[in-house]
Amino acid sequence: MAGPPSCPQNKQTPHTRDAARQKDQKSLDSTTRMVLSLPDGKVRDYVLFHGINQLSRREYHKWVRARALEGEAWATELRGNVTDVQAIIDDCIVRLEAMAKSDIMGGVASFAQALPTALPLSRRHLHTAVETCTVTGLHARPCFLLRNAKSNTTPVYVHMNLLERAQSFWTVCHFSTLLQECLACYRDTQDSTETSLAQTCERFEKSPELVRLVSYLQFCLLDVHTTLTVDNRLDIASGFYGVQPFAAHPQ
Numbered sequence: 001m002a003g004p005p006s007c008p009q010n011k012q013t014p015h016t017r018d019a020a021r022q023k024d025q026k027s028l029d030s031t032t033r034m035v036l037s038l039p040d041g042k043v044r045d046y047v048l049f050h051g052i053n054q055l056s057r058r059e060y061h062k063w064v065r066a067r068a069l070e071g072e073a074w075a076t077e078l079r080g081n082v083t084d085v086q087a088i089i090d091d092c093i094v095r096l097e098a099m100a101k102s103d104i105m106g107g108v109a110s111f112a113q114a115l116p117t118a119l120p121l122s123r124r125h126l127h128t129a130v131e132t133c134t135v136t137g138l139h140a141r142p143c144f145l146l147r148n149a150k151s152n153t154t155p156v157y158v159h160m161n162l163l164e165r166a167q168s169f170w171t172v173c174h175f176s177t178l179l180q181e182c183l184a185c186y187r188d189t190q191d192s193t194e195t196s197l198a199q200t201c202e203r204f205e206k207s208p209e210l211v212r213l214v215s216y217l218q219f220c221l222l223d224v225h226t227t228l229t230v231d232n233r234l235d236i237a238s239g240f241y242g243v244q245p246f247a248a249h250p251q
Helices: 013-027 030-036 041-054 062-070 073-101 107-117 162-175 175-188 197-205 208-229
Strands: 128-131 141-145 157-159
Touching: 013 197, 030 073, 030 162, 041 073, 041 157, 041 175, 041 197, 062 107, 062 197, 073 107, 073 162, 073 208, 107 162, 141 162, 157 162, 175 208, 197 208
Parallel strands: none
Antiparallel strands: 128 141, 141 157
């Protein structure tokens, strides 16, 4: 008598793989799904909304709000996109604040504690030294100092391999500061006689500075959220916690 048919072990068909993928997607929280599917248009609207507001001496926010109240669809959509992106930024900051308040020693928690008052991480102005990395705990490694606006804080040294990821964290937490500095440089290239809001909008929408800001912010949002939501598997060769290296980091 023939025995029962053999069952293949650990063999997945395309159907079972798709089902597993769908199950994994459902298990993601709503913010993660939003980040992974974040379209360029929403980030662009976010940067435009806040960028033009600064360039127009705080007039743009009020003007868009008035158009939305009058029922103009474009203004309503713009404000909705800005709200979506701000929700992602707020979620990342809340996660970092929770880490900073925890009793965890080392890792991203130590970095998160210093991040709110950290100064910008510019390669040109980095202070480097051979130190013990606060994040990884590795001794005698090439590190950069996370400079702090507060003078009485404990020095935080971070392995040089984590610089780009640290810059992503700083950007998400301090994007308004980054935007302000970028716009100051942008103003230096523009006609100082420009006065109308329409001119301000048109020029900024066509500027290469906007393209770079949108690309970098979108990159940082995905990078930070990924770092905060993957398993805490420490791997110095690939960033904070098992995230792939920055081979495709935008310049």
